[in-house]
Amino acid sequence: MTVTTVLVIGAAGKTGRAVTRALTSRGVSVRAAVRSPDRAERAYAAGAQSISVVDLETGRGLDEALDHVDGVYHLAPNMRPGEVAIAERVAGAATRAGLSRFAFHSVLHPHDGSMPHHLRKAEAEKVVRAHLPGATVLRPAAYHQNLLEAAVAGRLAVPYSLDAPFTNVDLGDVAEAAATVLTRPGHEGVTYDLAGPDVISVRDQARIAEDVLGHPVHAMRVDLDEWTAGPGASLTTQARDDLVAMFTAYDRAGLVGDGSTLRRLLGREPRAWADVLRAASG
Numbered sequence: 074m075t076v077t078t079v080l081v082i083g084a085a086g087k088t089g090r091a092v093t094r095a096l097t098s099r100g101v102s103v104r105a106a107v108r109s110p111d112r113a114e115r116a117y118a119a120g121a122q123s124i125s126v127v128d129l130e131t132g133r134g135l136d137e138a139l140d141h142v143d144g145v146y147h148l149a150p151n152m153r154p155g156e157v158a159i160a161e162r163v164a165g166a167a168t169r170a171g172l173s174r175f176a177f178h179s180v181l182h183p184h185d186g187s188m189p190h191h192l193r194k195a196e197a198e199k200v201v202r203a204h205l206p207g208a209t210v211l212r213p214a215a216y217h218q219n220l221l222e223a224a225v226a227g228r229l230a231v232p233y234s235l236d237a238p239f240t241n242v243d244l245g246d247v248a249e250a251a252a253t254v255l256t257r258p259g260h261e262g263v264t265y266d267l268a269g270p271d272v273i274s275v276r277d278q279a280r281i282a283e284d285v286l287g288h289p290v291h292a293m294r295v296d297l298d299e300w301t302a303g304p305g306a307s308l309t310t311q312a313r314d315d316l317v318a319m320f321t322a323y324d325r326a327g328l329v330g331d332g333s334t335l336r337r338l339l340g341r342e343p344r345a346w347a348d349v350l351r352a353a354s355g
């Protein structure tokens with residue numbers, strides 16, 4: 074079946090815009106699901122052809138948004154307590170609309186019980202599969218882009234071990250994989266881990282960033298209490314607790330996956346941290 078129009082959930086956000094760009098670069102028309110009309114410009118700038126205003130917390134606008142689309146890319150807003158209910162709403166509406174091409178944006182190691190937001194993704198995967206057994210699940214590692222701005226600014230400050238191992242992944246590669254699984258046959262019902270090509274620590278990231286960017290980049294560990302009282306203070310208690318659990322898990326074991334699946338899906342080497350820095354420094 075040829076997929077010509079895809080509804081991208083969370084299309085004004087970081088991941089949604091990347092997926093929109095990847096789909097439109099293949100000639101797919103994207104309908105962007107946005108929370109409010111004033112976010113439409115962000116989605117149009119990423120290439121979306123049309124906008125649907127959808128409230129994922131209530132389901133308002135979902136059925137209309139799914140009218141005349143062939144596929145859905147579903148992602149949950151970050152650290153959202155209701156993300157399992159959101160998955161139920163979106164997958165249920167996709168089933169009612171008779172859609173079969175559906176991809177869900179999960180996370181690497183969703184069954185890791187030390188991170189509540191990972192467990193919610195595992196539960197959301199189950200809900201999606203119960204509605205749509207042919208859905209494709211993508212499980213990305215942490216994005217290189219999470220620390221890109223900080224690297225350019227010369228300071229990588231994180232509340233976990235600077236030596237913890239990560240296989241961070243390029244968001245553009247994740248988006249390309251998303252476009253592939255939605256538009257090409259053979260990915261129905263499959264779950265893919267999407268990890269980057271190298272195992273590196275934040276200390277390594279700082280060293281590589283210094284080499285590529287040509288200016289000092291300091292890696293520093295911030296005390297978790299300091300983070301909680303500083304950047305964490307403006308978050309909801311739930312989001313703060315989820316992030317503290319995540320930083321604690323990162324401190325213990327990092328977040329490492331196998332890069333071979335993404336390499337196979339892309340048909341090329343996934344982008345390393347140095348590649349992303351080079352592209353950003355232009």
Ligand SMILES: NC(=O)c1ccc[n+]([C@@H]2O[C@H](COP(=O)([O-])OP(=O)(O)OC[C@H]3O[C@@H](n4cnc5c(N)ncnc54)[C@H](OP(=O)(O)O)[C@@H]3O)[C@@H](O)[C@H]2O)c1
Nearest residue numbers: 083085086087088108128129130149150151213214215216
């Ligand atoms: N960052 C990583 O390294 C990483 C790795 C793996 C997986 N993930 C997962 O990727 C997902 C997306 O992350 P992201 O950073 O792209 O998130 P994001 O930038 O916050 O985007 C989420 C989008 O959802 C929209 N939204 C929020 N509440 C909504 C509602 N009630 N109804 C409709 N739309 C709503 C937001 O709208 P507004 O624009 O109006 O705020 C935003 O545009 C998350 O589930 C995260 O766990 C992230």
